[in-house]
Amino acid sequence: MINFLIKGILRDRTKSLIPICVITIGVSITVFMAGFVKGVMSDFVSTTAKLDSGHLKIMTKPYYENKDQIPNDLAILNLSMLTRTLDSSFPNLKWVPRIKFGGILDVPDKNGETILQGPGIGLGIHLFDKSKGELARLSINKSLIRGSIPNSPDEIILSESFSRKLKVNPGDLVTYFGATMEGSMVFESFKMSGTVNFGNPVLDKSTFIIDFNEAQKILDMENGTGELLGFFNNDIYDDVSSLKIEKSFNASYENSSDEFAPIMVSLRNQNDLGSTIDLINTFSSIFIFIFVLAMSMVLWNTGLIGGLRRFQEFGIRLAIGESKRHVYFSLLIESFFIGLIGSSIGTFLGVSFCYYMQENGIDISAALENSAIIFPSVLKAEVTPDLFYIGFIPGLLSMVFGSSLSGRGIFRRNTANLFKELEV
Amino acid sequence: MSNTPIIELKNLSKSYPVAGKSFYALKDVSISFKKAEFTGVVGPSGSGKTTLLNIIGSLDSPSSGTALVLNNNISELTHSQAAKLRNHHIGFIFQVFNLLPVYTVYENVEFALLLQNFSAEKRKKMVLEALEWVGLQDHKDKKPDKLSGGESQRVAIARAMVKSPKILLADEPTANLDAENAHSILKTMKTLNKELDTTFIFSTHDEKVMKYLSRTIVLKDGKIDKERANKSRT
Ligand SMILES: Nc1ncnc2c1ncn2[C@@H]1O[C@H](COP(=O)(O)OP(=O)(O)O)[C@@H](O)[C@H]1O
Numbered sequence: 302m303i304n305f306l307i308k309g310i311l312r313d314r315t316k317s318l319i320p321i322c323v324i325t326i327g328v329s330i331t332v333f334m335a336g337f338v339k340g341v342m343s344d345f346v347s348t349t350a351k352l353d354s355g356h357l358k359i360m361t362k363p364y365y366e367n368k369d370q371i372p373n374d375l376a377i378l379n380l381s382m383l384t385r386t387l388d389s390s391f392p393n394l395k396w397v398p399r400i401k402f403g404g405i406l407d408v409p410d411k412n413g414e415t416i417l418q419g420p421g422i423g424l425g426i427h428l429f430d431k432s433k434g435e436l437a438r439l440s441i442n443k444s445l446i447r448g449s450i451p452n453s454p455d456e457i458i459l460s461e462s463f464s465r466k467l468k469v470n471p472g473d474l475v476t477y478f479g480a481t482m483e484g485s486m487v488f489e490s491f492k493m494s495g496t497v498n499f500g501n502p503v504l505d506k507s508t509f510i511i512d513f514n515e516a517q518k519i520l521d522m523e524n525g526t527g528e529l530l531g532f533f534n535n536d537i538y539d540d541v542s543s544l545k546i547e548k549s550f551n552a553s554y555e556n557s558s559d560e561f562a563p564i565m566v567s568l569r570n571q572n573d574l575g576s577t578i579d580l581i582n583t584f585s586s587i588f589i590f591i592f593v594l595a596m597s598m599v600l601w602n603t604g605l606i607g608g609l610r611r612f613q614e615f616g617i618r619l620a621i622g623e624s625k626r627h628v629y630f631s632l633l634i635e636s637f638f639i640g641l642i643g644s645s646i647g648t649f650l651g652v653s654f655c656y657y658m659q660e661n662g663i664d665i666s667a668a669l670e671n672s673a674i675i676f677p678s679v680l681k682a683e684v685t686p687d688l689f690y691i692g693f694i695p696g697l698l699s700m701v702f703g704s705s706l707s708g709r710g711i712f713r714r715n716t717a718n719l720f721k722e723l724e725v
Numbered sequence: 726m727s728n729t730p731i732i733e734l735k736n737l738s739k740s741y742p743v744a745g746k747s748f749y750a751l752k753d754v755s756i757s758f759k760k761a762e763f764t765g766v767v768g769p770s771g772s773g774k775t776t777l778l779n780i781i782g783s784l785d786s787p788s789s790g791t792a793l794v795l796n797n798n799i800s801e802l803t804h805s806q807a808a809k810l811r812n813h814h815i816g817f818i819f820q821v822f823n824l825l826p827v828y829t830v831y832e833n834v835e836f837a838l839l840l841q842n843f844s845a846e847k848r849k850k851m852v853l854e855a856l857e858w859v860g861l862q863d864h865k866d867k868k869p870d871k872l873s874g875g876e877s878q879r880v881a882i883a884r885a886m887v888k889s890p891k892i893l894l895a896d897e898p899t900a901n902l903d904a905e906n907a908h909s910i911l912k913t914m915k916t917l918n919k920e921l922d923t924t925f926i927f928s929t930h931d932e933k934v935m936k937y938l939s940r941t942i943v944l945k946d947g948k949i950d951k952e953r954a955n956k957s958r959t
């Protein structure tokens with residue numbers, strides 16, 4: 302009997318091919334959308350973390366409150382001791398200091414006369430201390446457009462667009478004009494070693510990068526830093542434990558009388574990132590829910606359309622002596638397997654496409670040219686374990702659900718009526 | 726033995742609610758059928774023929790009265806008991822749509838045997854034999870859409886008869902056939918009726934069928950109008 306029914310399914314496209322296609326399409330789109338939203342989301346989080354927020358960030362309280370002004374006069378000044386404490390308290394995190402500072406880059410001619418100048422944001426990061434991993438974290442090698450990474454502290458990298466604006470090329474000299482943390486004037490010459498493009502509109506505008514130690518030196522910030530960024534050792538942002546760490550760290554300074562006491566802020570709590578994440582997650586859940594609903598409706602309809610053709614089959618089977626229950630259950634089992642096949646293929650396709658999009662991605666940098674938030678300019682999908690059931694289960698259920706409803710509709714009729722319908 | 730009725734209908738009525746009132750498709754029908762009868766239920770369209778056959782075949786149940794089929798009271802059977810009764814003892818042939826389009830002739834006939842526990846070997850023997858009865862051995866691997874109307878009805882006969890049922894119910898089996906095919910099908914059924922002692926009950930309003938019948942029951946507006954025995958044929 303089972304063989305017989307399987308033969309029937311395979312030979313009748315309305316029973317097999319069409320519903321399988323519907324499920325496959327529905328499931329693969331669901332899976333892909335989920336993976337895509339996830340990918341963009343986590344790329345967004347990890348880009349933000351790497352370029353700006355860290356998984357956690359420590360500043361002094363007043364610095365944090367005025368962070369938009371980059372107030373280095375309010376910087377952390379006991380960096381080495383703080384880092385040591387952090388290393389022992391939170392062994393699963395790595396801490397790297399970064400100094401952000403404003404100023405003007407000036408391009409002189411041979412006589413020292415200004416040719417061009419423009420305001421920029423400086424970034425002091427560890428360029429030479431491999432253990433800090435900053436080159437890799439900011440993927441400076443990959444982002445390099447022209448020239449090379451600095452070899453000595455007196456070298457500087459500019460963002461590609463900033464260098465174009467200033468019309469400087471690798472090897473040219475630029476002078477930084479700015480102020481120390483105490484407010485005295487600084488001017489310091491650097492040799493431009495190369496340019497980078499982070500693929501990030503905010504950073505790509507007018508950033509320049511020098512070595513962290515050099516920044517400390519020229520800004521008079523011995524043993525100090527503006528920001529101290531923490532990264533989980535596995536490089537994956539963990540919302541729950543970062544909040545826990547944030548809480549315990551801040552608790553230890555709760556009663557501190559030091560007005561420059563440090564404060565730790567998790568990625569979620571920086572720049573309203575948390576609500577952005579939550580919003581996107583909510584939207585994607587709603588989207589998936591609606592999609593599953595629509596797929597169920599389509600499948601249900603496919604079942605009903607097949608219904609009239611199946612009246613004939615059911616009628617004959619009943620006349621031959623199959624019981625209603627047997628016919629009904631065979632319909633359910635049949636749709637279970639159809640659902641299984643469609644969902645498997647759909648999941649496979651969806652995950653494959655996600656994988657492709659994880660490795661490649663869509664470049665949207667043109668659309669983001671003037672964007673003010675840090676957002677990845679290449680949208681990527683991400684293959685996560687939940688992709689394997691997020692489309693699979695609804696695909697399976699909606700098929701079984703659809704045919705159980707249409708099957709019930711047929712079975713509520715009197716058996717004899719199944720035949721009368723056929724008489725036409 | 727052959728004189729005890731295998732189907733007994735007593736004061737059988739079937740009504741449907743139509744526009745708030747009961748409409749009687751069958752009204753107070755009392756009649757019985759004996760083993761190996763070859764009987765026609767004759768009457769114009771709407772006279773209740775299909776309803777009568779469906780009740781005898783346990784596809785439908787009466788509104789009042791009793792229908793005893795092979796000692797089973799149709800009104801009292803559960804769905805699965807009714808299914809079992811059909812499976813073992815009753816064959817059906819309908820006017821149209823008898824065959825499942827995706828299956829071959831062979832498979833359509835075999836289908837009737839799958840619910841019973843015959844071995845594959847036994848099934849094969851039975852199916853081939855049934856196809857031989859109706860002269861379609863050579864068409865066993867064809868799909869129904871490659872068959873003529875007459876051939877399709879022959880396959881339907883083979884499927885209904887393959888399990889050698891006690892009762893065969895045929896609802897206007899020749900209605901869609903030309904004279905030649907109708908006659909040939911009737912002859913086949915008559916032969917099987919004699920060889921297997923199956924009780925045949927037809928519904929028909931086809932004049933061509935009449936002369937084959939050994940007994941004719943005329944239905945009119947759900948009631949038995951008259952009944953006659955045809956002695957003429959051998
Ligand atoms: N489910 C139903 N609801 C209402 N009326 C019905 C139903 N089934 C059959 N009838 C009516 O019962 C009468 C007898 O039908 P039927 O047994 O099919 O007649 P026949 O087969 O002789 O043409 C017809 O008038 C038909 O309209």
Ligand SMILES: [Mg+2]
Pocket residue numbers: 774775776896
């Ligand atoms: Mg009829």
